[in-house]
Amino acid sequence: MKDWVINLTVVLADGTVIKTRRRPRKSSAGYNLNGLFVGSEGTLGLVTEATLKLAVVPEEFSVAVVTFPTIRDAASAAAEVMQTGVPIAAMEIMDEVQMKVVNLGGATAPRLWKEMPTLFFKFAGTKASVKENIARVQAITKNNKGSNFEFAKDLREQKLLWSARKESLWSMLSLRKEGEEVWSTDVAVPFSRLADIIEVSKKEMDDLGLFASILGHIGDGNFHESIIYNRTKKEELDKVEKCVKNMVKRALDMEGTCTGEHSIGWGKKDSLLLEVGPDTLGVMKQIKAALDPLWIMNPGKIMDLP
Amino acid sequence: MKDWVINLTVVLADGTVIKTRRRPRKSSAGYNLNGLFVGSEGTLGLVTEATLKLAVVPEEFSVAVVTFPTIRDAASAAAEVMQTGVPIAAMEIMDEVQMKVVNLGGATAPRLWKEMPTLFFKFAGTKASVKENIARVQAITKNNKGSNFEFAKDLREQKLLWSARKESLWSMLSLRKEGEEVWSTDVAVPFSRLADIIEVSKKEMDDLGLFASILGHIGDGNFHESIIYNRTKKEELDKVEKCVKNMVKRALDMEGTCTGEHSIGWGKKDSLLLEVGPDTLGVMKQIKAALDPLWIMNPGKIMDLP
Numbered sequence: 001m002k003d004w005v006i007n008l009t010v011v012l013a014d015g016t017v018i019k020t021r022r023r024p025r026k027s028s029a030g031y032n033l034n035g036l037f038v039g040s041e042g043t044l045g046l047v048t049e050a051t052l053k054l055a056v057v058p059e060e061f062s063v064a065v066v067t068f069p070t071i072r073d074a075a076s077a078a079a080e081v082m083q084t085g086v087p088i089a090a091m092e093i094m095d096e097v098q099m100k101v102v103n104l105g106g107a108t109a110p111r112l113w114k115e116m117p118t119l120f121f122k123f124a125g126t127k128a129s130v131k132e133n134i135a136r137v138q139a140i141t142k143n144n145k146g147s148n149f150e151f152a153k154d155l156r157e158q159k160l161l162w163s164a165r166k167e168s169l170w171s172m173l174s175l176r177k178e179g180e181e182v183w184s185t186d187v188a189v190p191f192s193r194l195a196d197i198i199e200v201s202k203k204e205m206d207d208l209g210l211f212a213s214i215l216g217h218i219g220d221g222n223f224h225e226s227i228i229y230n231r232t233k234k235e236e237l238d239k240v241e242k243c244v245k246n247m248v249k250r251a252l253d254m255e256g257t258c259t260g261e262h263s264i265g266w267g268k269k270d271s272l273l274l275e276v277g278p279d280t281l282g283v284m285k286q287i288k289a290a291l292d293p294l295w296i297m298n299p300g301k302i303m304d305l306p
Numbered sequence: 307m308k309d310w311v312i313n314l315t316v317v318l319a320d321g322t323v324i325k326t327r328r329r330p331r332k333s334s335a336g337y338n339l340n341g342l343f344v345g346s347e348g349t350l351g352l353v354t355e356a357t358l359k360l361a362v363v364p365e366e367f368s369v370a371v372v373t374f375p376t377i378r379d380a381a382s383a384a385a386e387v388m389q390t391g392v393p394i395a396a397m398e399i400m401d402e403v404q405m406k407v408v409n410l411g412g413a414t415a416p417r418l419w420k421e422m423p424t425l426f427f428k429f430a431g432t433k434a435s436v437k438e439n440i441a442r443v444q445a446i447t448k449n450n451k452g453s454n455f456e457f458a459k460d461l462r463e464q465k466l467l468w469s470a471r472k473e474s475l476w477s478m479l480s481l482r483k484e485g486e487e488v489w490s491t492d493v494a495v496p497f498s499r500l501a502d503i504i505e506v507s508k509k510e511m512d513d514l515g516l517f518a519s520i521l522g523h524i525g526d527g528n529f530h531e532s533i534i535y536n537r538t539k540k541e542e543l544d545k546v547e548k549c550v551k552n553m554v555k556r557a558l559d560m561e562g563t564c565t566g567e568h569s570i571g572w573g574k575k576d577s578l579l580l581e582v583g584p585d586t587l588g589v590m591k592q593i594k595a596a597l598d599p600l601w602i603m604n605p606g607k608i609m610d611l612p
Contacts, residue, residue, distance in 0.1 A: 002338065003309070018586040024494040026526040027563035028345050030570060030578050030608055031590045032308065035341025039334050056391025085362025087393075087431075125393075129435045188330040220332040257333035264336060272336050280324040283597065284337045290596035291589065302336055 001261075002038040009049035010037055013292040023051065036287075041263055042298035044291050058124040061089075063161040064134055064151040066141045067116040071095050071202055071214070074117040075195035077144035078218040081121075082191060086136045087129070090122035091219040092165050095202060098172075098213035098226075099164065105171025108163045114148055119218070120165045168215055172226050175211060179230050185244050185267075187251035188222040188260030197254060198223060201247045208243055210236070222260030249274075264302045272302065307567075308344040315355035316343055319598040329357065342593070347569055348604035350597050364430040367395075369467040370440055370457040372447045373422040377401050377508055377520070380423040381501035383450035384524040387427075388497060392442045393435070396428035397525040398471050401508060404478075404519035404532075405470065411477025414469045420454055425524070426471045474521055478532050481517060485536050491550050491573075493557035494528040494566030503560055504529060507553045514549055516542070528566030555580075570608045578608065 007021045020034040021027055037044055068074040074093055081091065094102075100115045102108060121137055123130045134151050141149060152158040172182055189197050198214060205212040205225060216223025225247060229240045248258045248271050258264075258271035273281055285303055288295075295305050313327045326340040327333055343350055374380040380399055387397065400408075406421045408414060427443055429436045440457050447455060458464040478488055495503050504520060511518040511531060522529025531553060535546045554564045554577050564570075564577035579587055591609055594601075601611055 002341070012589070016585050016588075018589060019582070020586070022563055022581065023496045023561045024527050024563045024566065025497065026494050026523075026528050026566045028565050028567050028569045029563045029574075029581050030587070031346055031350075031593060032341045032344070033586065033589060035308070035338045036593075038338070040337055044337075056389065058391065083362065085364065126435075126438060128438050129432075132432060132434050188332050190329045191331065217332075221330050222332050255329045257328055257330045257335045259334050260330065260332045261334050263334045268335075275328065275335050276325070279322050280326070280339065281336070282322070283318070283324060283339060286596045287337060287593060290592045 002035055004053045005034060005038050006051040006053055007034055008037050008047050008051075010045035010047055012045045013294065013297050017048075018045075025053075039263065041265065041301050043288060043301050043303075045297060058126075060123075060125060060127045060130045061155075061158060062123045062130050062134060062152050063158045064121040064123070064137060064149065065118060065161050065164075066121075066138075066146040066149045067114045067118050068141075068144070068146055069116070071117040072195050072199050073145045074119050075198050075218065077141045077146055078119060079191060079195065080140045080144060081137060082219055084136070084140065086133050086140070087125065088121055088133065088137070088219065089124040090120070091217075092120040093198075093214070093216045093218040093223065094118050094120070094165065094168060095214040097211070098168055098215050101175060101211070101213055102164045102167055102171045105167060105174045107167040107171055107174075108160075111160065111163075113164050118164070119146070120162065122162070169226075172211075172213065172228070176228055179232055180228050181231055183227045183229060183240055183244060184224060184262075185247075186222060186224040186260045186262045187248055187256055187258060188220060189251050189254045189256030191221045193254040193256070194218065194221050194223075197247075197250055197256070201225065201250060204243055204246060208239060210240070217260070220260060221256070266300060269303060308341055310359050311340060311344050312357040312359055313340055314343050314353050314357075316351035316353055318351045319600065319603050323354075324351075331359075345569065347571065347607050349594060349607050351603060364432075366429075366431060366433045366436045367461075367464060368429045368436050368440060368458050369464045370427040370429070370443060370455065371424060371467050371470075372427075372444075372452040372455045373420045373424050374447075374450070374452055375422070377423040378501050378505050379451045380425050381504050381524065383447045383452055384425060385497060385501065386446045386450060387443060388525055390442070390446065392439050392446070393431065394427055394439065394443070394525065395430040396426070397523075398426040399504075399520070399522045399524040399529065400424050400426070400471065400474060401520040403517070404474055404521050407481060407517070407519055408470045408473055408477045411473060411480045413473040413477055413480075414466075417466065417469075419470050424470070425452070426468065428468070475532075478517075478519065478534070482534055485538055486534050487537055489533045489535060489546055489550060490530060490568075491553075492528060492530045492566045492568045493554055493562055493564060494526060495557050495560045495562030497527045499560040499562070500524065500527050500529075503553075503556055503562070507531065507556060510549055510552060514545060516546070523566070526566060527562070572606060575609060
């Protein structure tokens, strides 16, 4: 996200209104306040305007979908695509449970998806480069036990092939029964450890005996667990909480982060301390105390003061 | 630069050593200290280690060079390349004075360059995409009165064609006579204003009657003025200083920044205030005061306290 923000208008704790920077693509004028306020979860100020970068609309798009016998094979294929440097616009992983959830939800009917670990690719560029990159991705996925490779020949097929990814969250939410919720959380690890953490985390999650799936922005080393559970059943709540905490601990053990994009909020304050340590958290607290001494901006999020 | 920094080890003013973040490509864990310390010119802490991103080495590279009748034509061609979204690895502009400086310096001899406004392009990607992008850039530059289009057929020619860009600073420095210095400074503006500011600034610079040239990372809206002058001659110093201040003021009037990549240092503290205003500068000062209350880290750079 932060890479797409040119500048922000922010109302500070004392009511002052500032603009973080001006409009050029590049500037080295003073501290990078833009990068500081983006992702600060409203704890340093209230964002009232954002100027975003525009990108050129590419000449051509396409989408490809490919299935794998195991989640590790899918993750290995994704790693090889990244390491080869094939330019892709998006690369997403969904496990066999998540694919089943989409089928059950019915949002993409009458199309039924193979209930297998699946990679979704988006391509963008010139006609020639999109064609070339599809061929390279097809060769790499085939080498990693991929099968059922499909790519979109027109806009209608693009929408159809991407629909499973697009409907994944809503399909999951639609399966909740009375009293049930979805626990959705994310971590990110260095790319080289992604297959390891997904494989182990998926096994532990499958053992819960609940509807639990994995979905990820795999090109960033970032993935999500989504678990349907009943919060009023203490035993269920406890085991889901333990499973999620184990995933976060595993990510930290692999030099990863406790959250790739969901942020800290109330829920991961302990994990943030484990991740960055007391001295780095101390610097964050000094900045918070300097800009919001009365602790009135979204208090209690990210950190506890003093 | 900041886009390539994964994390930093920083020694703070009180001797504490922190790491700004961990290794994943993506994280939303707490404040973005990484972005804050990069570009803070040593005023918040002393960087002792940096972890950088690695990029995949592309299959193919090439370089192209093309000349234009006026600097505005060159800037217009560059704008069209950006607006069309042709993926290029680098795009640099040099004016006719800068090309002459390279010829005079002799570092690329026996090759002699046309002493005309010139664009330099670097391409990287697959063989097919590099070929396609060279053709697109050739068509765009031709439409904008470009001529003498050359592109490199092998590594030796790549080095040769890029050599004028590579030797530009050293060629300039080699032309100094006894007592002379080079005043080198940069600004950046929104892309749509680049041709305007370069044209006007170049005219004012030419009127100085000194050796003065323009060179720019034009894809970022960022360019540099380099002026050879004698600091001991008060009249020369005064007129160069006025010319540079006018360029900075012009950039700010166009919603630009007083520095794209050279930073504030001692020299542009007044310009920073003009650029961001007292409230935004005030936030920078609050952060400085929180992390370095005794003002011992690179004091006097970027801002004056209190």
